[in-house]
Amino acid sequence: MTALILILITSLLTTGLIVRTKSIVSGRKGPGLFQPLKNIWVLLRKGLVYSETSGIITRIAPVVVFSSLVVASLMVPAAGFKPLISFNGDFILFAYLLALSRFMMIAASFDTGSSFEGMGASREALYGMLIEPALFILIAGLVVFTGGYSISTIFNLPGGKYYSLIYGLIVSYILGNIAIVENSRVPIDDPKTHLELTMIHEVMVLDTSGFNLALIQMTSLLKFAIFGSLISSTIIPASLPVFWRLVAFSGVQLLFGVILGFIESFRARFRMNRNQQFILTVILISVLFFVVILFTKNIL
Amino acid sequence: MIYLLVFLVVTTLIIMIPVRRVSLFTAGISIFITTAISSWLAIDVLLSEALSDRGLLSVLHEYFSSLIICDKLSAFFILVINFTVITGFLYSTGYLKPYLKDKPALWVKLHYLALVWLQASMIMVPLLRNGFYFLMVWELMTLSSFILVIFDFDAKGTLKAGLTYLIQMHVGMLFILAALIISSKGYRSLTFDNLEYYFLNNPNWPVFLLFFIGFGLKAGFFMLHTWLPDAHPAAPSHVSGIMSGVMIKLGIYGILRITTYLLDDFAVIGAFMIIISAITGLFGVMMAILQHDVKKLLAYHSIENIGIIGMGIGLGIYGTAIGNNIVSAAGYAGALLHTLNHSLFKSLLFYSAGSVIGQVHTQNVEKMGGLMKLMPYTAWAFLIGALAISGIPPFNGFISEFLIYTSLFNGIGSAEFYPLIIFFIAMFSLVLIGGLALLCFTKVFSVIFLGQPRSDYHVKPVEVGPVMLLAKLLPVIPVILIGILPFVVIKPLISITNSLFRVDNIIPAETFSLPFKFISIGAGLLLFIVAIVMIIRKMLLLKRITTTGPTWGCGYCAVDSKQQYTATSFVQEYAELTRPIIKTGHTKINYREDEIFPGERDFHTHSDDFIRSKIIIRPADFIINVLRRAAIFQTGKLQHYVLYVLLFLVFIFLLTYLKLI
Numbered sequence: 004m005t006a007l008i009l010i011l012i013t014s015l016l017t018t019g020l021i022v023r024t025k026s027i028v029s030g031r032k033g034p035g036l037f038q039p040l041k042n043i044w045v046l047l048r049k050g051l052v053y054s055e056t057s058g059i060i061t062r063i064a065p066v067v068v069f070s071s072l073v074v075a076s077l078m079v080p081a082a083g084f085k086p087l088i089s090f091n092g093d094f095i096l097f098a099y100l101l102a103l104s105r106f107m108m109i110a111a112s113f114d115t116g117s118s119f120e121g122m123g124a125s126r127e128a129l130y131g132m133l134i135e136p137a138l139f140i141l142i143a144g145l146v147v148f149t150g151g152y153s154i155s156t157i158f159n160l161p162g163g164k165y166y167s168l169i170y171g172l173i174v175s176y177i178l179g180n181i182a183i184v185e186n187s188r189v190p191i192d193d194p195k196t197h198l199e200l201t202m203i204h205e206v207m208v209l210d211t212s213g214f215n216l217a218l219i220q221m222t223s224l225l226k227f228a229i230f231g232s233l234i235s236s237t238i239i240p241a242s243l244p245v246f247w248r249l250v251a252f253s254g255v256q257l258l259f260g261v262i263l264g265f266i267e268s269f270r271a272r273f274r275m276n277r278n279q280q281f282i283l284t285v286i287l288i289s290v291l292f293f294v295v296i297l298f299t300k301n302i303l
Numbered sequence: 304m305i306y307l308l309v310f311l312v313v314t315t316l317i318i319m320i321p322v323r324r325v326s327l328f329t330a331g332i333s334i335f336i337t338t339a340i341s342s343w344l345a346i347d348v349l350l351s352e353a354l355s356d357r358g359l360l361s362v363l364h365e366y367f368s369s370l371i372i373c374d375k376l377s378a379f380f381i382l383v384i385n386f387t388v389i390t391g392f393l394y395s396t397g398y399l400k401p402y403l404k405d406k407p408a409l410w411v412k413l414h415y416l417a418l419v420w421l422q423a424s425m426i427m428v429p430l431l432r433n434g435f436y437f438l439m440v441w442e443l444m445t446l447s448s449f450i451l452v453i454f455d456f457d458a459k460g461t462l463k464a465g466l467t468y469l470i471q472m473h474v475g476m477l478f479i480l481a482a483l484i485i486s487s488k489g490y491r492s493l494t495f496d497n498l499e500y501y502f503l504n505n506p507n508w509p510v511f512l513l514f515f516i517g518f519g520l521k522a523g524f525f526m527l528h529t530w531l532p533d534a535h536p537a538a539p540s541h542v543s544g545i546m547s548g549v550m551i552k553l554g555i556y557g558i559l560r561i562t563t564y565l566l567d568d569f570a571v572i573g574a575f576m577i578i579i580s581a582i583t584g585l586f587g588v589m590m591a592i593l594q595h596d597v598k599k600l601l602a603y604h605s606i607e608n609i610g611i612i613g614m615g616i617g618l619g620i621y622g623t624a625i626g627n628n629i630v631s632a633a634g635y636a637g638a639l640l641h642t643l644n645h646s647l648f649k650s651l652l653f654y655s656a657g658s659v660i661g662q663v664h665t666q667n668v669e670k671m672g673g674l675m676k677l678m679p680y681t682a683w684a685f686l687i688g689a690l691a692i693s694g695i696p697p698f699n700g701f702i703s704e705f706l707i708y709t710s711l712f713n714g715i716g717s718a719e720f721y722p723l724i725i726f727f728i729a730m731f732s733l734v735l736i737g738g739l740a741l742l743c744f745t746k747v748f749s750v751i752f753l754g755q756p757r758s759d760y761h762v763k764p765v766e767v768g769p770v771m772l773l774a775k776l777l778p779v780i781p782v783i784l785i786g787i788l789p790f791v792v793i794k795p796l797i798s799i800t801n802s803l804f805r806v807d808n809i810i811p812a813e814t815f816s817l818p819f820k821f822i823s824i825g826a827g828l829l830l831f832i833v834a835i836v837m838i839i840r841k842m843l844l845l846k847r848i849t850t851t852g853p854t855w856g857c858g859y860c861a862v863d864s865k866q867q868y869t870a871t872s873f874v875q876e877y878a879e880l881t882r883p884i885i886k887t888g889h890t891k892i893n894y895r896e897d898e899i900f901p902g903e904r905d906f907h908t909h910s911d912d913f914i915r916s917k918i919i920i921r922p923a924d925f926i927i928n929v930l931r932r933a934a935i936f937q938t939g940k941l942q943h944y945v946l947y948v949l950l951f952l953v954f955i956f957l958l959t960y961l962k963l964i
Contacts, residue, residue, distance in 0.1 A: 055854065059675070102694075110686075113749030116673070121872065143727060214843060215840075
């Protein structure tokens with residue numbers, strides 16, 4: 004239960020933190036920490052406009068997308084706190100719940116018959132397909148390393164026999180990159196871009212409004228928090244006292260948000276055809292991680 | 304056997320009675336009776352604890368004991384066959400209606416006759432161990448399905464596709480026959496049971512490989528698949544559903560049956576199966592994405608799913624090799640469950656696609672669109688099938704893939720270095736297959752059913768009749784039930800795997816039931832949260848205005864349905880990424896210089912199956928060329944032929960004289 008509460012609190016703050024970091028770094032006054040939440044609050048109080056072309060899929064997709072992420076978040080540990088649902092092979096359910104949300108997003112973007120939204124959908128489907136192996140290879144490496152078969156045991160890296168912080172950092176690096184691709188942030192995609200032709204996530208929700216848009220934005224917040232929590236569990240040992248774990252968790256989340264903010268400030272986004280190379284690089288890094296784990300396991 | 308033959312002959316005679324409607328009615332009754340009897344036998348066997356106890360049908364069994372042996376594996380396949388044949392028959396009654404006017408009555412009768420015989424032969428295949436009878440029903444199955452495939456023989460390419468199928472099936476039969484003869488050398492009878500002794504004294508993998516080629520041609524493994532993408536688009540949709548859903552699974556049955564006899568070479572055979580299946584799965588789905596013909600796309604997906612099933616079998620064999628029973632049991636159970644699941648959602652998809660094709664009169668997805676509003680039930684059926692085949696919870700495809708993943712991760716977690724590499728490759732392929740299937744099915748579902756129509760439908764499509772909808776509803780129920788309550792199926796599955804395979808320590812079903820309970824909880828929670836959020840939205844919107852407006856077009860308001868995203872553009876980046884492997888060609892005619900007012904132009908893109916062109920078309924062309932050259936000897940003049948005879952005699956005489964022969 005603690006894990007879920009931590010994830011929910013993090014989800015409220017991470018995106019705001021990124022935006023805040025960006026404005027401070029670029030020397031702007033910028034919006035406050037709670038601006039994303041205020042935006043959602045405004046959206047929740049608005050009515051709805053549907054596209055004339057759209058049908059039932061547009062109406063159910065945001066709900067399914069949000070719900071699948073909520074169920075996925077129930078399986079994620081945070082800073083050594085156990086998640087609500089944990090069983091052998093839960094990472095498969097986790098990954099395929101993300102796939103469910105992706106399927107519905109893509110279908111919804113086609114439902115409006117738009118000439119733009121398909122573009123985002125096409126990229127989302129391709130990048131989602133490419134990034135999934137990275138996550139699974141990482142998991143395979145962790146299964147070899149820790150000998151566990153559930154998210155809460157395999158991401159509890161410090162519990163492993165041969166742990167040193169370097170493993171945690173490598174895993175965090177890979178997870179961070181996966182989070183960037185899953186959420187379509189810089190350098191894959193710039194959520195603040197103004198041109199429909201170059202968007203990924205934003206273009207898929209052009210015709211979504213009001214409550215539905217709020218759901219989509221909450222989903223995106225939740226996704227960040229999920230990956231942030233996974234990173235925290237790989238670094239923070241579960242053997243620490245509760246208080247220090249909470250402090251460390253906050254520190255890790257703060258660092259995660261600030262680093263993403265720095266990346267978004269100082270890095271330009273890729274050309275669209277470079278994105279595939281970036282994702283393939285992430286896959287290769289996780290393959291390397293797997294190989295390293297294999298050999299260290301045999302040597303030690 | 305004899306009763307069945309008499310029964311079938313009587314049915315045949317009644318079906319051929321030249322009165323309208325009689326054939327349909329009789330075929331229905333015949334299929335129903337065959338289903339009832341065989342399912343009774345199958346359920347009886349599945350429920351009985353010991354293998355020898357055959358319960359109610361023991362009398363029948365005594366009579367047939369030398370011929371018919373029904374174990375749990377056979378029983379499982381019989382149930383799978385019966386379900387899909389029943390839904391296929393229901394579907395055909397609606398699907399064939401528009402054809403009844405054009406086609407000769409005799410041809411329709413023959414079609415139903417073939418359907419009856421196909422079911423009977425498919426049921427007999429898993430029951431027979433005697434090689435001679437087995438090959439007989441195997442051949443019967445091929446012939447009857449051939450007649451079913453060429454139903455629409457006037458259409459371009461149908462007959463050719465049917466003949467390709469027929470020839471390749473006979474090549475496959477030759478391999479099975481060869482393997483049987485080799486393994487029965489020195490024994491009086493030609494049965495599969497001889498394998499038990501043969502494998503004891505001889506290396507196991509060569510004969511397994513022969514059987515694999517023979518059965519693999521039916522199942523559609525990589526390099527043996529070339530008939531599938533031709534035959535499925537040519538066949539009527541219910542036939543595609545039955546063939547893809549269950550008939551190709553009998554190839555899987557054959558491989559599983561051979562697997563039960565294996566005694567040695569587990570590591571080699573297991574690794575071979577895993578690698579070839581990984582390639583099969585990846586190849587199938589990679590080709591599928593580039594197809595625009597919806598039935599061809601589904602045919603390539605059958606190849607993909609055969610890959611997944613084969614991977615499960617491979618893991619089962621490999622698990623035995625490394626002595627890991629959980630890997631083995633989860634692999635086999637995953638393969639069996641995926642066999643069942645694929646028969647459900649693939650027939651569902653073929654039926655839905657067939658309904659759409661029947662309404663819009665094209666198989667090209669680029670000409671469809673916006674059908675969800677016109678055919679809502681069909682669209683929902685297709686959506687559920689698409690989600691299930693992509694392995695997405697809470698549908699049944701996820702459960703079988705979960706079992707195979709369980710097997711893989713257990714292998715990764717506990718194996719030594721080299722086995723681990725194999726598990727790693729398998730896992731990598733399975734993940735990629737899952738992602739690619741999602742890409743493919745978001746494309747095909749969205750383009751067919753969502754947005755606006757991409758071409759003028761000359762007749763406005765309407766929802767199909769209740770019988771065809773019932774045929775879709777029947778598979779939808781188990782697709783959802785297995786997805787939400789997976790722990791119900793695990794016990795019978797594990798009992799099948801435990802009864803058959805040489806697993807030293809019997810794995811209790813409880814090993815897998817705990818994760819399944821949590822998956823069930825997860826699925827329930829998902830539905831619960833969806834419902835809650837829906838209700839909250841409804842409550843919030845009571846006080847607010849919900850309107851509709853035009854789709855955002857960047858300020859441009861005259862958006863035409865032709866400006867929608869198409870299937871080709873959706874997969875364009877993917878096509879560029881895979882260009883080194885799969886070449887997509889295009890044909891177009893350039894403008895001439897003197898062409899001041901250009902006329903209409905055609906532009907076609909096509910992705911060639913490079914395996915098909917390399918191993919089927921090119922050798923066949925080569926042989927045809929050689930034979931054509933040889934045809935100069937065929938002059939048609941009697942003198943020349945007499946000369947040939949004389950030359951031949953002289954040649955033989957010379958050889959004998961020189962003591963060469």
